[in-house]
Ligand SMILES: O=C(O)C(=O)C[C@@H](O)CO
């Protein structure tokens with residue numbers, strides 16, 4: 001079997017969107033002087049879909065959501081020539097070809113996301129070619145079903161956040177991730193608002209359910225050090241990305257305080273990046289995203305590393321490409337789950353592009369044993385709501 005062609009298309013959403021609301025999520029731009037754009041940097045309204053076809057007619061599907069137009073250009077100009085004509089079963093060789101050919105300017109960020117998309121499509125082909133779901137090629141089923149946590153609760157009106165938490169608790173979720181709206185730039189007022197929001201959610205979900213807290217890199221070390229003791233009484237399962245992804249020593253310092261487990265990794269890349277995080281004990285929960293970290297070829301190796309370090313892997317974003325990794329390793333106890341909503345931040349956009357994503361049932365996800373590959377197809381229902389760039 002040989003790879004015949006690679007097609008990368010950007011799906012740019014042009015349909016209805018829910019407008020941004022106030023300080024809905026702290027983020028790295030919050031700390032930049034004279035920043036009026038902070039919240040508008042925080043949108044993911046396009047996606048790159050990669051289809052790889054083999055000479056025997058199998059089509060594998062991959063995707064990348066980081067800087068989709070740039071990812072497409074990297075795939076078209078640099079990666080496609082490296083994989084066309086090659087055997088997809090040589091996936092490690094192909095991964096190294098892509099990684100090393102782009103190494104001088106790639107390594108992390110959008111280049112690795114582009115490599116991930118190709119790798120995902122390759123694994124989809126492998127599963128389809130032997131009529132097995134991808135998780136069966138990675139170690140098989142380690143769980144009857146996958147526990148997942150509800151991930152939305154953007155900062156808005158507190159009563160509305162409470163209603164949202166209640167609604168999804170009623171649907172059987174037992175773990176919830178909420179977003180902070182405020183950081184150092186908002187001074188003591190922001191500290192109070194942040195604490196109020198955690199208190200409001202705990203009021204609804206109680207202490208028998210898990211609560212995770214998301215900073216999305218919007219804090220700094222000094223602020224995070226002040227916040228940790230104040231948040232401890234709310235017993236969060238973790239505090240996520242308190243500082244920017246490059247401040248690995250900052251993560252390590254916060255994690256060493258042993259007040260709240262620190263999580264991160266959704267903006268880290270490759271086996272080497274995660275070895276560094278683990279060696280420095282920077283995170284207590286690893287959150288790679290398979291469509292950024294280097295695809296399944298890289299994520300599978302990182303799972304093994306995390307198993308050896310006894311650090312749980314709870315991948316960023318959920319989605320099918322991550323669920324196959326979670327299903328196939330004991331290192332991964334749980335998945336994230338972005339619920340189906342109108343298009344807002346864009347975390348929900350994949351529901352409008354793909355069919356086949358599992359829907360949470362009572363806080364659990366199931367992968368089917370009888371669907372080969374990754375199990376996704378392209379949805380036709382919303383095609384007229386996208387500009388599609390070839
Ligand atoms: O789900 C997460 O962990 C993210 O960081 C998503 C991002 O949109 C921030 O909420």
Ligand SMILES: [Mg+2]
Nearest residue numbers: 214240241266
């Ligand atoms: Mg996150």
